[in-house]
Structures are given as structure tokens and as C-alpha cells.
Amino acid sequence: MARPPRLGSLRGMTKQGGPTGLGERALGPDLARGFMLLFIALANSHYFVYGTRVFGGFPMDGSSADRVVGMVLSTFVDGRAFPMFGVLFGYGVAQIVRRQRESGKEWWPIRKLLWRRSLVLIVLGFVHAMLLYIGDILAAYGVLLFLGVWALRWKDRWLLIVAALVFVLTALPSDDSLATASDATDPSMLPPDFLGQFGDRIVVQPFIALLGWIGFLTPFLVGLWAGRRRILERPAEHLTLLRTTAVAGLTVAVLGALPVSLVVGGVIDQPSDDVLTRLGPLHDASGVLGGFGYAALMVLIALKLGDRQGRMTLAIAAVGQRSLTCYLSQSVVWAVVFTPYLLDLSRTLSTTTTALLAVATWLATVWMAERMRRANYRGPFEILIRRVTYQPKRTAATRSRSSGSLA
Template sequence: MDTQGGPTGLRERALGPDLARGFMLLFIALANSHYFVAGTAYFGGFPTGGSPLDRIVGTLIATFVDGRAFPMFGVLFGYGVARIVHRQREIGNDERRIRRLLRRRSLVLVVLGFAHAMLLYIGDILAAYGVLLFLGVVVLQWKDRWLFVVAAFVLILTALPSSQSLADGPDPSMLPASFLDQFSERITVQPMVAGLGWIGFVTPFLIGVWAGRRRILERPAEHVPLLRGTAVLGISIAVVGALPLSLVVGGVLARPGDHALTILGPLHDATGVFGGFGYAALLVLVAHRVGERPVTRAIAAVGQRSLTCYLSQSVVWAVVFTPYLLDLSNTLTTTTTAILAVATWLGTVLLADRMRRASYRGPFEVLIRRITYGRPAKLTSA
């Protein structure tokens, strides 16, 4: 018996979850890149006073992407953790061994996330997910009802009125003047991002664990009504909840007062969690309907190599926006930065598909699995 219990083989993987991860990285590229655009005033991470096209693009991103991409990441992360646990139990590993394996994985994410934030992008989420996984190991033995109770409780807490900074532009930790400043600025910011950022991902993570126990995303034919309902309701809630702020980004509505923002900001984020559920369900349904085709295989290849592709995006942001490199923050607009984000994602699709054709997993996927499972992973594993 293989007590190491390596990861699922590439040929055994379902299309739906990988397609969702692949598309998720497009949303993450759009969500991350606009924060680098320079301006004289800002709202919601966008410079105000741009061209009409900039305002339209900003409205679309604020409505459909911002605060909606990362919850989908959380759902898929929790789903993947649940599937790892299921596989380990199937091969006979006890709970102590499983917890040790997952905590090794969490440590890799924390260390890799720290390096990512210091060298490339301070908005790293890997370390936060590492912390979440380290703490979240305890929930893997919870009954389903406790997953839902805690998920709902945390969602309610995050939806409560709170002050948020919606008028800030790029700070020195994002756009450091020199390589030395980059470290001095980020060394104090990154621990806060990692230490507190995981809280906002608890709800989608717990729902992802529940879905992973039932293999809902891998067996969509058995759950079509649930997936359809989740897609329609989740995306609808996310869009409606985003409009009060996204219409301000677009210049349609005037900027609300500070008291109103303490309500609308958390509302935007909380409804985005439902959008994460909805997008994951929608993309799994698309995979079920379309099936294996060259385009879906290529995008799914991104999902299978999501860590490498995510870090590749950050290389582009660092080179393009860092002041001591190309320094294009004052040159690119909301629109041209969105075009850059889409082009970057398409580049990772081509790269991942080449890796798929060459039966190459991806360098960071190899690294994390080698450390997690304590031995080199075979080419047939994902």
C-alpha cells in the first residue's frame, strides 16, 4: 500500500475544478493589476477622473471581479483540501499523518508567500492561505452542520459595518523606489497580510470543504439543480451587492459619505463571497456542457498549474510597474492595465498548455508536492 498517498493523477482529474481554477486566474489578474495605476485621486482601488472607457472598464471590474475572484479561490482551495484528505483516508493513513501532511503543505505556502511578497507582489495571498490551512486542519473532522454554522457566522461578522480605506492609491510597499526600500516597506506589511488576510477566506474555505466531501464539482451531472441555483443566485447577489460602489467607480453615482461607506464596503465584500460560489458553479456547468476540447484543456492546464501561473502574473506586475524597472504606473490606464491583465493570462494559458503537452507539471507544483509528500512526485500526478 502507498502510505504516502501522492496527489491525484492528471488523467484521473475532473475537468470542472481545473477549468474553474484556470478561469479564476483571469479574474485574479484583473483584480490585482488595476491597483498599480497611478492617479491624483482614487476610489475602490481605481484612479478617478479617467476617460469614459476607463470608467466603464472600472465599473465592470468592480462589479464582476473585485472581491469576487478571491472567494472563488477560497472555495476551490477548501475543495482541494477535502479531496486530499479523502484520498489519504482511502489509502489507510490515520488522522495524525494527514494533519502532518497538510501542515507541511501550509508551511510551504507561508514560506513561498513570504518570498513572493518580498520579491514580487505585496498583495500575496499564498501565505494567508497557508495560515488558513494550518488553522483549518481542525475543521476537517467537523460534521457538515458545523461547517455551515461557522461559515455563516464568519460571513455575518465580515458584513458588519466597519471603516475601510477606499480612497487610497498604490502605497510605497507596492511601488518601492528602490530594491532596499522594497524590503524595508514590505517586511512590516506582509506579516499583517498573512496574519489577518485569512479571516476573509474562512467562509468560502469551509463551504469548499463541504462540497469536496461530496465531490460536487467533479460530478456535476449528479448535482445540476444545485449548481444551476448556486450560479444564478450567487452571481446575482454579487452583482447587486457590488453596484453601490461600482457605480461610484464609474462616475454614475456620487461618492457616498463616510458613514455610508462603512456599510457599503463590507456589503461589497460579503456579497462577493456568494459570487465566488456562483462563478465556481457556473464554470463547472460549462465544463460539463462543453467537455474536453482544445480550449477547455488549455485553460484547465492553467488550473492544474495554478501556483506557477499565479506567480508568473506577479513577475509581469513587478517588471511593468516597479519604479526601478519599467515604471509604467503613470503611463498605463485602467483600460490598458486590464488589457495587460488579459494578455498576461493568455500568456499563461499558452505556457500551461505547452507544459501539458510536454507532460510537465510546473516548477512550483513540483516543489510543493515534493515537500508535502516527502518524495518526488511522478509525472502522472497533478
């Protein structure tokens, strides 16, 4: 029996019901994922910077340049990139379901396939959090997928109704204050020693995994709805919707971020705790709409580019095609640079220099992904998750033939 080709060597070839070949992928979603990984690097890295007083994840005792950079990041980046990935995650699940249904699969096998995918995300996320970055989102995505499979057969209106309901609930005032003191660094974030970090993180990680998915539920459900209509794959058929979403979503995101970003920038004084209980959810809720806006904008840019795709466009799209590998690569940099028992630069770098580090890290992943693209290689973690998800079950006939050949 002929040996099947390696997943890493597939291009433009999709086994019926299997993963989409690299040559068949739409540019828009991949370009969005690739570019937004820059925003994720910027959003994650500044939380490692030490400050005697922190607001919204930004040290408030930095230079004027730090305050300007913090204000820009708080307005355009923080809480805006992750919702976009939630949309694309739901969209990707809808694509998997469509391919499986077109290949003749029933709903129960499709659920089991997605549960295998969720399991590998949960396990990979746990290892990621224990070894590299406690702020892992992969496990939360895995839990979301495990529960979200029950929404696959919902009617469109129920997807949007539940998404809207969760959006409203998460936008209500919350006691989770934006301001935190940082006289002592969080040992789960910056572990003082290698062995001690496991004890600190094993307590925190389950809460992130089991509760973090709630914040991604609205984007996920909207992504499922959009995936059913193939909106991001066929943008020319949905121009009005995409343009409206881009303009309205990004406008609301910027306006909703201003109260927090003006405090981060030192333009206005920090408000009372009572006001903060409203500002935090406002910032996050507007960020969800901003995530929709960013996704729509990137797809419109991809449509505008058409066949005029330069080297940089292809390289950024290659990052999107290997987003899991590139995301984990970022965490390697954060662990090496900021962990106290390694380089321990959390007190040395500022908001500005950490932002430059984030840009440099993203550019390094662009270079790495481009090399993989030219080598026609998916990426190690993309291969892993696809092999677990689409691992074919050997039939009795296949086992019989294999036994006969070995005999």
C-alpha cells in the same frame, strides 16, 4: 531499488495516498481555476495605476473608457475571483483528506501532511511578497490551512454554521474606507529601490498573512463541505444545487456590487463616509456568494462540454492544473512593468490599458500552461509543493537496504 518516476512525468498515475494524477483530475475545478486566473489578473493589476484620487482601487481621474472598464471590473471581478479560489482550496483539502483516509492513514499523519503543505505556502508566499508582489495571498492560505486542519473532523452542520457566522461578521459595517488619497504611492506596493523594498514590505507582509486568511475562511469551510460530497467532481448528481448556486450567487454578486461600481463608473457621486462603511462590506460579502456562483457556473460549463473539449478548453484547464505557477508568473509581469526602479509604468498606463495588459498576461500563461500540458509537465511550483507535501519518510529497512547497496 528502482528510482521512482518524476512527479512532472506522472499522468493518470496516482500513488496510493499521493497527489492526483493529471489524467485523473476532474475538468470542472481545473477549468474554474484556469479561467478565474484571468479575473485575478484583472483584479490585481489596476491597483498599480496612479491616480490623484482613488476609490475602490480605481483612479477616479481617468477617461470615460477608464470609468466604464472600472465599472465592469468592480461589478464582475473585484472581490469575486478570490472567494472562488477559497472554495476550490477547501475542496482540494477535502480531496487530499479523502485519498489519505482511503489509503489507511490516521488523522495525525494527515494533519502533519497538511501542515507541511501550509509551511511551503507560507514560505513561498513570504518570498513572493518580498520580491514581487506585496499583495500576496499564498501566505494567508498557508496560515488558513495550518489552522483549518482542526476543522477536518467537524460535522457538516458545524462547517456550515461557522461559515455562515463568519460571513455575517465580515459583512458588518467597517471603518475601512473605500476611498483613499494617492498623492504619494505606497512604497510597499511600488518600492523606489530594490533594497528599500524589503524594509517596507517586511512590516506589511506579516499583517496580510496573519489576518488575510479571515476573509477566506467562509469559502474554505464551504469548500470542505462540498469536497466531502464531491459536488464539483460529480456535477450530474447535484444539478439543482449547482444551478441554484450559479444563478443566485451571481445575481446577488452583481446587485451587491452596484453601489460601488456606479461610483467607480462616475454614474453617481461618492457617498458619505458613513455610507461607505456599509458599502465596502456589502461589496465583499456579495462577492463571496459570487465566488460560489462562478465555481458552480464553471462546473456546469464543464459538464455541458462533456467529451467535446477543444484546444482552448484544454489549455485553460491546463492553467488550472498549474494555477500556482501561473499566479506567480503574473506577479513577475506586475513587478517588471510597474516597479519604479524597473519600467515604472504606473503613471503611464490607465485602467483600460492595464486591463489589456492583464488579459495579455493571462493569455501568455495559457500558452505556457498548454506547452507544459503537451510536454506532460506539471509545473515547477506544483512539483515543489507536492514533493514537500508527499515526501515519503524512509523506513529503517529502506535505509538499511540503501546502506547495503552503497557498501
